[in-house]
Amino acid sequence: MQYKRILLSILFIFGISLTTKAQRAEVGIVAGGAGYIGDLNQYNLTKISGITAGAFAKVNFTPFIGLGLHYNYGKIKANDLNSSNQQFKDRGLNFNTSLNEVSLIADVNFLDAFSPISKRRFTPYVFAGIGGVLYTPRANYTNFNNEILSDYQTNADINGTSIPYKPYAITIPYGAGVKYRLTNYLTLSSQIGYRTALTDYLDDVGGYYTGEGTPDDPSIIGGAGRIGTQRGDLRKRDTYMFVSIGISYTFVSQKCFTF
Secondary structure: OHHHHHHHHHHHHHHHHHHOOOOEEEEEEEEEEEEEEEOOEOOOOOOEEEEEEEEEEEEEOOOOEEEEEEEEEEEEEEEHHHOOOHHHHHHOOEEEEEEEEEEEEEEEEOOOOOOOOOOOOEEEEEEEEEEEEEEOOEEEEOOEEEEEHHHOOOOEOOOOOEOOOOOEEEEEEEEEEEEEEOOOOEEEEEEEEEEEEOOOOOOOOOOEOOOOOOOOOOHHHHOOOOOOOEOOOOOOOEEEEEEEEEEEEEEEOOOOOOO
């Protein structure tokens, strides 16, 4: 929780300082679907497994460049038993988690759709930034009902030594979308954005099994694994995705964009 307070404080102060220098301030909301790419879904980059919703406050320095403070909530999940891969089915792992993300994101419009002299209403754009995410992976197995997996010793190194992990991580958002200016004040947008999390444990799966029959590993109930047996794909980063549509309102100051 201390990590969350520090991150929110830094981003809030930084955002307030930016708005004092901005020509235009913008606020908006978004909603859509959330997905996940990791040990239980290695290859399907566009699979939606949950929902997302969020809000943002942004400053636009020019018709092309903006910087925003974003909050996004999402839910992701995966289940080996629903996979077409027999090895996944034999492993039998599953997880679900909520995501609470705060990020600072810069976006770049390709076309001028927002200055007073422009006749364009449409522009594609790209974005990237940095943020933090809170997550709490849970699972459902026989006699194991949606409990927090980080409380159990579910992952180990090749020698069977337990590997703990924290319920938060730095995340790197990036993606692309389109914007359509309805009026001088209202803008519709649609985007797809990926987040590379600097953790391998959004899904609680990584490394090796702690050992067959270890009572602290609830996944043994779903699919037994001997000590030193590979549990995840051994890649060091999990990724999650938000696909959303949104609407925003722009507060136009007396200092309009001029070129």
